[in-house]
Amino acid sequence: MKERLQNIKDEALKAIEAADMPEKLNDVRVKFLGKKGELTAVLKGMKDVAPEDRPKVGQMVNETRAAIEAVLEENKEKMEKAIRAEKLKKEVIDVTLPAKKNCVGHRHPNTIALEEVERVFTGMGYEVVEGPEIEYDEYNFRKLNIPDGHPAKDEQDTFYINKNIVLRTQTSPVQARIMEQGKLPICILSPGRVFRSDEVDATHSPSFHQIEGLIIDKNISFADLKGTLEVFAKELFGEDTKTKFRPHHFPFTEPSAEMDVSCFKCGGKGCRFCKGSGWIEILGCGMVHPHVLEMCGIDPEEYTGFAFGVGLERIALLKYEIDDMRLLYENDIRFLKQF
Numbered sequence: 001m002k003e004r005l006q007n008i009k010d011e012a013l014k015a016i017e018a019a020d021m022p023e024k025l026n027d028v029r030v031k032f033l034g035k036k037g038e039l040t041a042v043l044k045g046m047k048d049v050a051p052e053d054r055p056k057v058g059q060m061v062n063e064t065r066a067a068i069e070a071v072l073e074e075n076k077e078k079m080e081k082a083i084r085a086e087k088l089k090k091e092v093i094d095v096t097l098p099a100k101k102n103c104v105g106h107r108h109p110n111t112i113a114l115e116e117v118e119r120v121f122t123g124m125g126y127e128v129v130e131g132p133e134i135e136y137d138e139y140n141f142r143k144l145n146i147p148d149g150h151p152a153k154d155e156q157d158t159f160y161i162n163k164n165i166v167l168r169t170q171t172s173p174v175q176a177r178i179m180e181q182g183k184l185p186i187c188i189l190s191p192g193r194v195f196r197s198d199e200v201d202a203t204h205s206p207s208f209h210q211i212e213g214l215i216i217d218k219n220i221s222f223a224d225l226k227g228t229l230e231v232f233a234k235e236l237f238g239e240d241t242k243t244k245f246r247p248h249h250f251p252f253t254e255p256s257a258e259m260d261v262s263c264f265k266c267g268g269k270g271c272r273f274c275k276g277s278g279w280i281e282i283l284g285c286g287m288v289h290p291h292v293l294e295m296c297g298i299d300p301e302e303y304t305g306f307a308f309g310v311g312l313e314r315i316a317l318l319k320y321e322i323d324d325m326r327l328l329y330e331n332d333i334r335f336l337k338q339f
């Protein structure tokens with residue numbers, strides 16, 4: 001019996017030695033120690049052993065089992081360790097390799113300029129709202145005091161979808177849309193894309209952007225307009241910026257003006273940038289025309305307000321000293337990367 005157990009043990013150890021992967025070690029375990037394994041077969045044969053020898057044989061079987069198990073366990077651990085080491089070696093990361101460049105995009109100069117303008121006005125309590133780019137002739141013109149046949153309609157070369165629908169030529173129709181809703185007071189900023197059938201050149205594009213502002217309340221005066229737009233100019237172009245309001249004409253405001261800012265390049269002395277005048281034209285503005293208020297259901301005896309319209313591209317071009325508007329639309333990465 002002793003010899004048989006010794007044989008089993010030798011054979012098991014040989015099999016363990018030969019096993020080159022964990023699955024094979026498991027086969028060895030099943031073959032020798034499993035329910036139908038060889039060692040179990042010995043135990044099952046105990047009934048043929050003389051009763052007085054049984055404890056001794058039992059002990060020998062247990063010792064053999066323990067010995068095989070110990071070697072099995074030891075080899076299993078060794079094998080797993082080797083596998084882990086191999087895996088780590090394969091997966092090793094060379095931290096000295098140059099990393100793949102993570103190309104994060106960034107904002108377009110138009111967007112940067114718009115966010116700057118929005119920051120200034122939301123800081124003064126304005127709410128940003130948007131209007132449709134495809135607009136009724138009614139809102140784009142008539143409700144802004146530009147009836148059919150009015151010369152201003154020809155000045156803004158319009159893309160017509162049909163007789164009554166246009167690609168908006170200005171963001172001003174948002175004024176009419178908001179006033180019509182009847183919620184007063186109004187204090188809004190409305191940026192967006194506008195369209196005019198213009199030829200492309202350094203200062204024109206058939207599609208560009210405007211930012212409209214509108215405030216309607218009791219006792220709003222031209223002084224409020226001047227104060228507000230002066231703050232805006234200083235925030236955008238620097239504390240030393242001066243403003244100048246020149247009389248102008250817009251059908252939907254009365255009185256109307258254009259605002260110039262002192263040239264932030266030469267401080268007003270006159271340079272190439274401001275074409276020698278010391279001033280740069282920035283926006284159109286005025287007190288909302290009483291007739292416009294009336295057409296939008298607001299009593300001009302009770303409420304007054306002012307409005308303004310800024311060309312976004314103009315701000316971006318000035319701020320970044322870009323001399324050709326086409327650069328903003330060509331999507332040349334080498335250009336856009338600089339902002």
Ligand code: DAH
Pocket residue numbers: 169170171172212213250253283284285286306307308309310
């Ligand atoms: N909509 C005008 C334009 O496209 C700009 C403008 C001027 C807007 C005066 C206004 C304003 O709100 O009061 O030329």
